[in-house]
Amino acid sequence: MSPFWRLERLLPEYVKNFEAYIPSRPDAELMKLFGCARLHRLNNNENPLGPSEEAKKAIHSFDLKKVATYPSGDSFYLRNRLAQLFHKTRDQFLVGNGANEVIAFVIKAFCEQGDNIITADKTFAVYEWVAKFSGLEARMAPLNNFEFDEQRMLDLIDKKTKIIFVCNPNNPTGTFWNVSRFKAFMQSVGPDRIVVLDEAYAEFVEDESYPDGIRLVEEYDNLVVFRTFSKMYGLAGLRIGYLCANEQTVNAIRKTCVVYSVNGLAQTAALASLESNDHVRQTRELMKQAKYFLKEQLEELSLDYVIGEGNFIMVKLPMSDTLAYRMLMKRGLMVRTMSGFRFPGYIRVSISHLDVMGELVDGLRFILK
Template identity: 65%
Template structure:
């Protein structure tokens, strides 16, 4: 059998991508570090498990429903989320984790020749998805472990479609204050999509930490 020429078939931006090496399974890490429990905060896992109400719903879930596809557009879930946050259901997008939503955004708004802007020490999936889609990722160095808002604005050009901000930032733990974030959004002026990733917002107690949902209504 003739082997396919992968160097010809695989795009250069995929061939040149640095492979991701996942961490070892929990039992292996427990043996390595001599511990009984692991809390993977980097995966945004809840060490307490599902709340009692969710556990009760799972217990009452009829087994035959497990073989049936859910609503393709998360019809009821989007309405519940929208009602909780005072939004319209059309403003809510549900995905299989943040990675899928990030991919949706990049694929929906970016084409060949476009670019996204992110930081060098932040959630790496923004850059990975862009590069794997053939989109330039402009990676701006952090300044004192914080997003450098001025440098990010300086990197914007006519081909910039999406800007990713992690707030609070993973892994540095720094955050955009409401004043700084509002000034940044005003400077962008709606010419690009600004994604504010608040996956770890529960860990922030600062009084000047902004509520991203409220910014939608400003």
């Protein structure tokens, strides 16, 4: 037997059948292969303004001696500050190495073999991935007119359902449930299952009917809310996100949490980000302008689009999205293909500065020729 064969026998079926996600290569490698002089990354919904001035200052003045020592294992000061800001206790927060890590914490805490999770078919893929490579069933309810469909999700619930993931606003469609719709959903689900409200893009939403999940935690013991510093706060490179729930729920999730996974620089920068007054306002202003510009241009190009809350837009192309990706890459524009989100023929573009959006429009004009 070759070593390969032994490995095959060791792997659980659900791992064997899972295809590993291959992230994109570093910019320099991509530019070399695609022959472009510069690259605009419009694929990961990062903040084009970067971190806030306060976060930048904190990063610049970070004490290098701290690099040699372990960080706070449970992000002590950051949780203190979050508690203060949201009028909660420190123990209602759990910080992870990006929101992706807290997804894994929650699934590991509540699910065992034979259980299932429920989410939508066309949403952020990580809920589905973590469930599948953990040997759990991921049940997917189809979206309805680009929105999460509560009835279809409720119809999928059975005795083995442990967690329901709602991405609000939804990545990649930007649609969201308002407060009354979300409350009605919580009512229908009842107290026997965890509902995760993923609010990765919450800070971009200005609509007053948008539910503030962290406030709702007081009303629902089974509600867990995710937030991240990767999007609005521009700290994607430092990997830091958190969850908020009632203390009892957080204590349960903490059992599966790997401590010391969040580095000291990330904690320091995140803490400073929370002190910024202008950053959110400036980012929202840029989003508003760039979205307005893009809408006008896409209409001129007769391209359909799906735009909602968040710092992204989905564009429907009259061609394969994966071909469009390569054509745009040759022009130094990196977008996200939507086939993997089950939206074949669509691309998702992160909203950025107006000049970059102008280059994108030129790129789209080129590929439509």
